[in-house]
Amino acid sequence: MYAIEDSPSRYYQIMRHYQEGQLLFAAIRLDLFSFLDTPQRAEEIAEATGCDKIQMDFMLLSLVSCGFVHKQGDFYINASETKSFLSRNSKVFLGDTLLFREKMTSLSLLEEKVKAPPAGNGPSYDFSELARLTIPEMYTGRVQVFMDKIGKLYPNNSDTLHILDLGGGAGILDIEFIKQFPNSKATILETPEVSKVTREIVQQHHMQQKIDVISGDFNSDPLDGPYDFIIASGILNFVEGDLSVFMEKLSDALKDGGYLFIIGQFAEDKNSVPANMISWLSGFLEGIPLPPSAKEIETVLQKSGFNLAERIKVSLFEGHLYQKDRRNLSVPSSEVIDSFIMLTERIANSKTNVLDFGSEEMTFYRGEIHMIKTIGDYPGIHSAELARKYGITRPVVHKTLQKLSERGLIVKQDDPEDKKRYLLYLTEKGQTAYHAHKKYHDEYDKALFDFLGDTSGDKLAAMKGFLDHAISLIEHHS
Numbered sequence: 001m002y003a004i005e006d007s008p009s010r011y012y013q014i015m016r017h018y019q020e021g022q023l024l025f026a027a028i029r030l031d032l033f034s035f036l037d038t039p040q041r042a043e044e045i046a047e048a049t050g051c052d053k054i055q056m057d058f059m060l061l062s063l064v065s066c067g068f069v070h071k072q073g074d075f076y077i078n079a080s081e082t083k084s085f086l087s088r089n090s091k092v093f094l095g096d097t098l099l100f101r102e103k104m105t106s107l108s109l110l111e112e113k114v115k116a117p118p119a120g121n122g123p124s125y126d127f128s129e130l131a132r133l134t135i136p137e138m139y140t141g142r143v144q145v146f147m148d149k150i151g152k153l154y155p156n157n158s159d160t161l162h163i164l165d166l167g168g169g170a171g172i173l174d175i176e177f178i179k180q181f182p183n184s185k186a187t188i189l190e191t192p193e194v195s196k197v198t199r200e201i202v203q204q205h206h207m208q209q210k211i212d213v214i215s216g217d218f219n220s221d222p223l224d225g226p227y228d229f230i231i232a233s234g235i236l237n238f239v240e241g242d243l244s245v246f247m248e249k250l251s252d253a254l255k256d257g258g259y260l261f262i263i264g265q266f267a268e269d270k271n272s273v274p275a276n277m278i279s280w281l282s283g284f285l286e287g288i289p290l291p292p293s294a295k296e297i298e299t300v301l302q303k304s305g306f307n308l309a310e311r312i313k314v315s316l317f318e319g320h321l322y323q324k325d326r327r328n329l330s331v332p333s334s335e336v337i338d339s340f341i342m343l344t345e346r347i348a349n350s351k352t353n354v355l356d357f358g359s360e361e362m363t364f365y366r367g368e369i370h371m372i373k374t375i376g377d378y379p380g381i382h383s384a385e386l387a388r389k390y391g392i393t394r395p396v397v398h399k400t401l402q403k404l405s406e407r408g409l410i411v412k413q414d415d416p417e418d419k420k421r422y423l424l425y426l427t428e429k430g431q432t433a434y435h436a437h438k439k440y441h442d443e444y445d446k447a448l449f450d451f452l453g454d455t456s457g458d459k460l461a462a463m464k465g466f467l468d469h470a471i472s473l474i475e476h477h478s
């Protein structure tokens with residue numbers, strides 16, 4: 001005999017749960033529960049759903065065994081929860097939502113997917129359909145908790161607030177918010193695809209005057225503002241790049257004292273398993289990144305001047321409410337110096353010291369293309385002024401200009417006001433290089449420009465002050 005320490009019962013339980021799932025989804029597809037709000041015999045259900053009476057009896061008995069349906073003599077009737085959520089007569093019918101979610105997150109192709117590397121063409125989740133189908137789901141707790149919190153934060157319904165909902169899906173939180181605060185405004189930022197659905201739902205509620213639906217990308221688009229309240233529900237997986245840069249952007253878009261509501265479940269730290277790992281496994285296998293951990297979010301938010309105001313957990317709903325408070329925000333000077341040194345090192349070691357705009361003719365050293373840019377920006381500039389702008393000697397400027405002139409990129413013309421100097425202009429070829437360089441920067445620096453566009457004037461002044469100071473120190477460095 002084997003001595004058995006562990007019990008295998010878990011595997012049999014899993015198999016039973018799996019079958020329970022199959023039974024439940026088949027019953028939803030047959031729409032059985034919509035006929036069972038009042039007591040019915042098996043033959044009546046069989047007739048209503050186009051099924052065989054004997055087989056239907058087996059199915060109903062199985063539904064009873066799982067507690068979805070009760071049996072009273074020959075009659076079957078929905079259990080209370082089933083009546084609330086799985087009968088089409090209910091306002092919060094979840095049958096279609098559950099069927100969609102089951103299909104969307106199905107692991108039926110798991111073996112094939114783990115064998116192959118991620119497809120790399122992004123997740124195939126249909127967020128537009130998800131937005132439509134999550135509407136009843138929203139009313140099974142999320143809306144109620146959200147409105148309860150909002151009501152406590154802003155007890156005066158006539159307040160004129162402005163909220164922003166990032167990746168807001170159906171926009172239900174915003175619609176309910178406006179119903180309660182009719183003098184307020186909401187902005188929903190969604191992807192171009194989903195925003196069509198959002199707009200449609202907002203229109204159905206006649207709220208287009210109060211709710212602005214913007215199609216765009218919260219990673220790269222400016223957020224405008226300032227807002228009283230920002231909702232970030234189920235979106236942190238989709239934040240690209242540095243999370244702290246994103247949170248800074250949110251902080252800049254919020255009024256001081258404003259709130260950020262993060263909805264979602266997260267792993268405790270980066271070594272623990274993300275909450276809902278299996279629910280989203282199909283998405284992770286298709287390229288959706290893992291969400292950040294709670295610890296990572298907390299650290300980054302603290303740095304951006306947010307304080308945790310409340311942790312909210314009601315049934316399946318989990319959220320964290322943060323308040324922006326920049327009064328105690330400070331960064332040690334050593335961190336600024338470290339970042340500055342890192343930046344200068346990166347620039348010095350940059351692989352892009354040579355910029356290639358598509359041909360040998362259009363390949364430039366950084367110094368060359370920047371001289372072309374300045375001449376393009378200031379046609380007729382003198383070489384002495386170029387030397388002053390770049391903080392380099394006139395012979396060095398002269399050497400570069402000579403090269404650019406030999407390559408047919410610039411022309412020199414005598415200055416009628418001063419015979420000793422000449423004026424610099426771009427040739428047609430120089431203009432081509434100028435525009436290629438502009439395009440390159442427009443594309444590659446967009447994120448930085450957007451970040452600066454979202455940054456408040458006082459912070460920009462502080463950044464400029466630091467950079468000017470650093471430049472003057474370098475100029476006076478012997």
Ligand SMILES: C[S@@+](CC[C@H](N)C(=O)[O-])C[C@H]1O[C@@H](n2cnc3c(N)ncnc32)[C@H](O)[C@@H]1O
Binds near residue numbers: 170219232233238
């Ligand atoms: C998991 S859903 C959450 C929807 C809704 N906030 C909710 O909690 O039910 C994520 C949403 O974020 C949107 N989204 C993802 N990346 C985005 C981006 N870069 N810019 C704007 N929206 C984005 C998706 O279209 C999707 O509707």
